[in-house]
Every structure is written in structure tokens, then in C-alpha cells.
Amino acid sequence: MSIILQAASQMELSPASCAHLRPDMRAEVAVQTLLDAGETQDGLKLLARLLPKRYAVAWLCQCARDEPLNIEDKAGASLAEAWLRDPSEDHRRAAFEFSNAGGYKTLGTWLAAAAGWSGGSLAPAAQDTPVPPADHLTACAVVAATNLMAALVPDQFALRRRAFISRAMTLLNVEGTATSMKKEG
Numbered sequence: 151m152s153i154i155l156q157a158a159s160q161m162e163l164s165p166a167s168c169a170h171l172r173p174d175m176r177a178e179v180a181v182q183t184l185l186d187a188g189e190t191q192d193g194l195k196l197l198a199r200l201l202p203k204r205y206a207v208a209w210l211c212q213c214a215r216d217e218p219l220n221i222e223d224k225a226g227a228s229l230a231e232a233w234l235r236d237p238s239e240d241h242r243r244a245a246f247e248f249s250n251a252g253g254y255k256t257l258g259t260w261l262a263a264a265a266g267w268s269g270g271s272l273a274p275a276a277q278d279t280p281v282p283p284a285d286h287l288t289a290c291a292v293v294a295a296t297n298l299m300a301a302l303v304p305d306q307f308a309l310r311r312r313a314f315i316s317r318a319m320t321l322l323n324v325e326g327t328a329t330s331m332k333k334e335g
Contacts, residue, residue, distance in 0.1 A: 151173075152173035154171055154172070154173060154177070154200075157196055157200055157286075158171055160199060160284075160285070160286040160289075161192075161195040161199045161286060162195075164189070164192055166189065167184055167187070167189040167192035167196075170183050170189070171184075177200045178319060178322035178323055180200075181193050181197045181322060182319070185312075185315065190311060190312065190315070191293075191297075193315065194293055194296060194311065197318055197319070198289035198290075198296070201321055201322065204237065205318075205321050206288055206292045206318075207234055207264045207265050207268065208234055209317060209318045209321060210296065211227060211230050211231050211261070212317065213314050214227045214261055214295075214299065215227075217299055222252070222256055222258040222259075223257045225262075226249065226252075226256070226257070226260070226261035226262035227258065227261045227262075229244055229262045229265065230264055230265040232244070233245050233266075233268070237268070241265070242269060243266075243270060244266075245265040245266035246262070246265075246270070247266070248266070249262040250266070256298075257295060257302075260294045260298060263287075264288055264295060267283040267290075268283075268288050269282070296315075
């Protein structure tokens with residue numbers, strides 16, 4: 151299965167969106183095709199999945215830096231940023247624990263989840279048997295956080311979401327970006 155179709159399946163794109171995709175499409179063409187067809191949510195999902203996890207989290211953090219976040223949301227963003235600077239298991243675990251403790255109910259918890267779900271184990275720290283996250287979970291957290299950020303100004307939701315997406319489109323043009331999905335899982 152092609153990278154594009156695998157990502158579309160993992161992110162549960164609608165049949166209408168999938169009908170626009172071809173297995174041989176380049177990542178940026180596939181996402182732009184969905185955006186041009188008015189399938190913005192599915193375009194966002196595909197974009198988030200095709201980016202390498204660190205790129206997706208970095209893009210999300212870049213968008214969050216420009217937002218008037220409350221203290222909890224800033225804390226979640228700070229944990230994601232810490233993981234970007236040093237993608238150690240300690241930083242990933244701290245982001246995961248924050249998002250889990252917050253019940254994935256706020257922008258901050260979703261910002262942290264993007265990093266927290268990037269690898270490692272989702273099991274309690276004391277558990278010996280690891281429970282690795284599904285490879286597409288970082289993308290799911292990125293989509294949730296992006297939508298929540300766009301919703302900070304409800305009457306500009308669609309415009310803001312498109313602006314966030316446009317920031318990441320150039321990342322799809324980086325040589326080998328979409329092929330990194332194979333390496334990640």
C-alpha cells in the first residue's frame with residue numbers, strides 16, 4: 151500500500167476524500183488536492199500524518215507560540231517544546247503524564263500529547279511491559295490541538311485553520327519527509 155493511502159486509512163479519511171487521492175501522489179500534492187476539494191479537516195489529518203513526528207510537533211509548537219494561551223495551555227506547550235529540544239524518554243513521559251492527567255480536555259493537554267504519544271510506552275511508568283502508542287497517535291493529537299487553536303477565535307475558525315495548515319505545507323516539500331513515515335511505522 152502506498153504511503154498516501156496508508157496514511158489516509160490510519161487517519162480515517164472520508165470516502166469522498168479518499169476518492170481524490172492516488173497512490174503515486176507526492177505528499178504535498180495529496181494534501182493540497184484535499185484542501186482544494188474543500189476537504190480541509192481531512193487535509194489536516196493527512197498533513198499531520200505525513201509529517202515526521204518531530205516536524206509535526208515542531209509545527210504545532212510554532213503555531214502555539216503566536217497564540218494567547220492560558221497557563222495550563224502554556225504548560226502543555228512547554229512540555230512539547232522540551233521534548234523537541236531533547237527528545238529523551240523523560241521529556242516524552244512528562245508530556246504524556248501531563249496530557250493523561252488532564253484527561254485530554256484542553257489545548258494544553260493536546261499540545262503535550264503530540265509529544266507524549268511520539269514513542270515510548272503508554273503504560274504506567276511502574277509497569278514493566280511496554281505499551282507502545284500507535285504510530286498515528288501523534289498526528290491525531292496534532293489535529294486535535296490545531297483545531298482547538300483555530301477555535302480560540304470561533305468566528306475565524308476556518309481561516310485560522312487554513313493559516314495553520316499553510317505553515318506546514320512547506321515541510322512536506324523537504325526531501326524525504328513523507329518517506330519518513332515508513333521509518334516511523
